[in-house]
Amino acid sequence: MAIFTKPKLLFVFFLILSLVLVSQCYDQNPRGDQDPQQEKLRECQQRCERQQPGQQRQLCKQRCEQQYKKEQQQQHERETGEDDLGNRGPEKRYRKFQECQRRCQSEEQGQQLQECQQRCQQEYQREKGQQVETNPEWEQQEKSNNPYLFESQRFRSRYRASHGDFRILEKFNQRSQLLKGIEKYRVSVLELEPQSFVLPHHCDGEAIFVVVKGQGIISIAEQDNKNSFNLQKGDVIRVFAGSNVYMLNKDNNEKLFVYVLAKSVNAPGNLQQYFSAGGQNPETFYKAFSSDILESAFNNPRDKLERLFGQHKEGIIIKASEEQIRAISEHASRSTQQTKGRTQGPFNLLKERPLFESKFGQFFEACPERFEQLRDLDAAVGFMNINQGGMVLPYYNTKSTKLVMVVEGNARFEMACPHLGRQGQSPWSRGQGREHEQEQEQEEGEVHYQKIRGNLNVGDVLVIPAGHPITFVATGNSNVRIVGFGVDAQNSKKNFLAGKQSIWRNVDREAKELSFSMPGREVEEILQKQDQSYFVAGPEHRQQRERGEEGRRGQDQYLSSILDFVF
Ligand SMILES: [Cu+2]
Known part of the structure; x- marks a missing residue:
């Protein structure tokens, strides 16, 4: 330790020591330490x-x-x-x-x-x-690369108030030119808190309301006519463009959820609400008129009219008292009404017989052929329930494009799309792809389908264009319920692509032989193996069953069969 006896060397030692300490301090500085x-x-x-x-x-x-x-x-x-x-x-x-x-x-x-x-x-x-x-x-x-799936965050609140929310999904053709065919349609969700009231208004769109949760009342006030209907889960009601409508959630505890399909009657895809009621928020459209016009129109002095149209500030959805709810409820009926040659009022889709069903699910549909209210809009409404672990056999809609929304549970879907099937091209994209798309007719002999897939959670919307083969599988630990609006619905059918009721049962054996380059009998054997219809066990459920039947051979085998049993 002779060096420490020399003061110069001691100084150098402390200098180095302090430098080391200082540099360590810098290392521990919180910014330097911040996890990327x-x-x-x-x-x-x-x-x-x-x-x-x-x-x-x-x-x-x-x-x-x-x-x-x-x-x-x-x-x-x-x-x-x-x-x-x-x-x-x-x-x-x-x-x-x-x-x-x-x-x-x-x-x-x-x-x-x-x-x-x-x-x-x-x-x-x-x-x-x-x-x-x-x-x-x-x-x-x-x-x-999937222009068909709209996750719930793609809805924008148009009117948010303390007692509810009205959300509208972005325009379809804004997302992709492939959706130009449905550019006039918009999908929206009305969510009402218990005991709330939606102010009277009309809309420049032909609409269908579907109640997916809760119970309420819808009142339609017209020039020479007044209709009030009770609404409950599964109800479908046609609301004509320009109808002056007000609504109520009359339940004390449950929210009311209404899904709306509307077809614009003015600018394509542009929907506006017009509030006759209101004042400052929402602004009433009366305020667009000059005072002298209003004085003459209402035969009232200006100050009274200013008071009338200046009071309301609470937004379009507000709390209603129990007495008010009771009074409005008294006028509401359940039945459909015939008014001037058109049928008004709700019908309940869930009380109809399922169009098809099996152990793993049901499908209900109101089509324009059977429901007069849907005829002029050429629209359909469907409910698909897939039980836990089940799937719907692949199918396509012959003519109708469906806009489906998940109401409960989770699902995944797979869909075949020829439009996106050309490798390395994305003709659907906005802007630069547009001209591209028009020129891009399919080249001779070139057939390829893009696998479009994704997960659907509550509130997500999926567009299923006509003709596109699709399937849904229930994931998660519950049943999945899906509501679908169909446009161009008249005479559209669901054609199943597998199972007992598939289109293959109506194809000649020789045609099958020619189509698959295999003996016809063999083709049929394969196609007929699935002896169930419409809804069957999904892949996870199926694996579990197969493993269960396999027996236990060795410990590894046992382990993997337990693992697969979970799904
Ligand atoms: Cu496509």
Whole structure:
């Protein structure tokens, strides 16, 4: 230790020591220490703040957080070496799945819990079978290449009030030129809190209302006619363009949810509400007239009219008292009415006989051929219930394009689309793709179908163009209920592509032989193997059953059959 006896060297030693300490301090500085994932989360949430209004902002932020959690977990896996590039053994995969489910149960509730568990399941399925598809970039691309799926956040609140919300989905042709055929149609959702009232208004669109939850009253006031109807779940009511309408949720506890299909009668896809009632918020259209005109029209002095049209400030959906609800309810009836040659009033779709059904689901439909109210709009309304673990056999709608929305549960879908089937081209995209699309007629002999797929949660909308083969599979731990509006519905049918009732039963054996280059008998044997119709066990349910029948050979076999039994 001779060096410490020399003061110069001692000074140099302390200088180095203090430099080391200072540099360590800098390393521990909170900014320098900031986790890049956390930084990303912060940026993502800020983006939501800037770009998304109200409720969407919350959803947007939640998505940021989910992504953050996922990335953190992935990092954890990388660091602990639990997972080397997804080559997890079945035990490890399953353990991870169980952990995921436990996390959901401790952190989430209700709808969120269901969604969280579904994510666990999807992750597990992906790891189990399709390792290629774990690439998030590919997934992202697939999502953005799908112009048919509108996730619930694509609805925008048009009128939000303390007692409800009216949300409208973006214009279809804004998303893609492939949806130009339905540009006049808009889909919206009316959500009313218990004991609330929607102010009288009319709309420049021909509409169909479907009650998917709750109970209420709709009143239609016309020049020479007044109709008031009770509404309940499953009711379908045609609301003519320009009808002056007010509505009520009369229930004390339950919200009222109404899905609306409207066809614009002015500018295509542009729908406006016109409030006769109101004052400042919503503004009443009377305010667009000059005072002297109003004085003459109402034969009232200006100050009285200013008072009348200046009071209301609470928005289009407001709280109603029990007495008010009772009074309005007294006038409401249930039955349909014949007024001047047109039928008005609701009918209940769920009380009709299902158009087809089996152990795994039912389908109800109101078509324009049977329901006079739907005829002039050439529209249909359908309800599809798929029981837990079930799927609907692939089918296509012969002529009608369907706009479907999930009311309950979760589903995944797969659809074949020839429009997007030309590799490397995206003629659907906005802007530059437009001219492209018109020129892009299919070249000779070139047949390819793009697999369009995705998950559907409550509130998501899917457009199923006519002729496109599609299937839905119930995912998650409950039944799935889907409501669909059909446009150009007259004489449209569902043609099934598999199962006992499929179109193949009406094709000659020789034609089958020629079509598949196989002996006709063999083709039929394959096509007839599915002896069920319409709804059958979904892939997960089916795997579980098959494994159950396989018996137990060795421990590995046993383990995997347990794993598959979960789904
Ligand atoms: Cu297509």
